[in-house]
Structure formats: C-alpha cells, structure tokens
Amino acid sequence: MSTKWILDTSHSEVHFKVKHMVISTVSGDFLDFSGAAESDDDNFSNAKFEFEAKIDSIHTKSKERDEHLKNEDFFNAAEFPVLTFKGNDFSGDKLHGEITIKGVTQPITLSADFGGVINDPFGHQRAGFEFEGELNRKDFGLNWSATTEAGGLVVADKVKLLVNLEFIKQ
Numbered sequence: 001m002s003t004k005w006i007l008d009t010s011h012s013e014v015h016f017k018v019k020h021m022v023i024s025t026v027s028g029d030f031l032d033f034s035g036a037a038e039s040d041d042d043n044f045s046n047a048k049f050e051f052e053a054k055i056d057s058i059h060t061k062s063k064e065r066d067e068h069l070k071n072e073d074f075f076n077a078a079e080f081p082v083l084t085f086k087g088n089d090f091s092g093d094k095l096h097g098e099i100t101i102k103g104v105t106q107p108i109t110l111s112a113d114f115g116g117v118i119n120d121p122f123g124h125q126r127a128g129f130e131f132e133g134e135l136n137r138k139d140f141g142l143n144w145s146a147t148t149e150a151g152g153l154v155v156a157d158k159v160k161l162l163v164n165l166e167f168i169k170q
Helices: 063-070
Strands: 003-007 013-020 024-030 033-039 048-054 082-090 094-101 104-119 125-136 155-169
Touching (some): 082 104
Antiparallel strands (some): 003 155, 013 024, 048 082, 082 094, 104 125, 125 155
C-alpha cells in the first residue's frame, strides 16, 4: 500500500535563476504552488511526485519584469496559467520526470538531496527534499530575446531551478 504526502507550502520554496545581460544573475520565485508525493516506503524509493505553480504568482522583485514574464513574450499566463511537473522515477539522488511550460512538455532530470523523514512535535511525519536542475527556456516557446550593445543576450536561454520541498504524511 502506498503512502500519500502533501506539500507543506509554508516550508517550501520554488526558485529560478537566469543570467541577465551576461554579467549577473536575476532570481525569481513562484509564490503560489502545490504538490504531492506518493511513496511505497519512507525511503521514497520509486516515489511519484506531482507539482504545479501558478504563473501569475511569479515574483522577481520587479513588478514591470513580472508583468513582462506573464505576457505572450514569455509564459503567456492568460492562456497557460500553470506550469506542471510530474516526477516518475526517484532514485535517491536523481528525480526524472516531465515538466510542462506554456503547453510544451519536456523530460527533465533534477538532482535530489533527500533530507530524510522526521516526526515533528505535533505528531506528523515530514519529509524534506532539495531539487536542482536546469532547462532551456526556448524549448518551451519562451523565445523573447534582445541583445546588448556588445552582442550578449539580455536574458540567457539556460534557466536554473532550485526547489526546496517539505511534505507531510497523510
């Protein structure tokens, strides 16, 4: 019998980083997200993960940039309001799955750091994970581009994902 785990969003974070004008990195977050996992044991061997983030919740510390990311140049939040991830092969240090952004689904492999399972002071079992990976934004139709005077891209194609998730056993 499998065990269901629900994401504790108050103890979880979803970050991304992308090079800006070649010289620096801009970070952002999705503030509204949800997820769940299903495992056969507390080691999460062969666990399945599901996750979604609402595009309208994107936050990069710049309202103007956030609005640009939500429009048709990037995520097109009006037509594609969520991004989703389904992890179907967890080996302990890698999570293989599929990510869907702007209606396009691509395979992705995330490195994983499984923090283990603990009992909290309130009698709940909790499990913690840190996932990290990268993708090419253009693989998902996020094609907007501009170049600097020196010829470098204003926004790099490679996007790093950094996701910290804490689950509560149901």
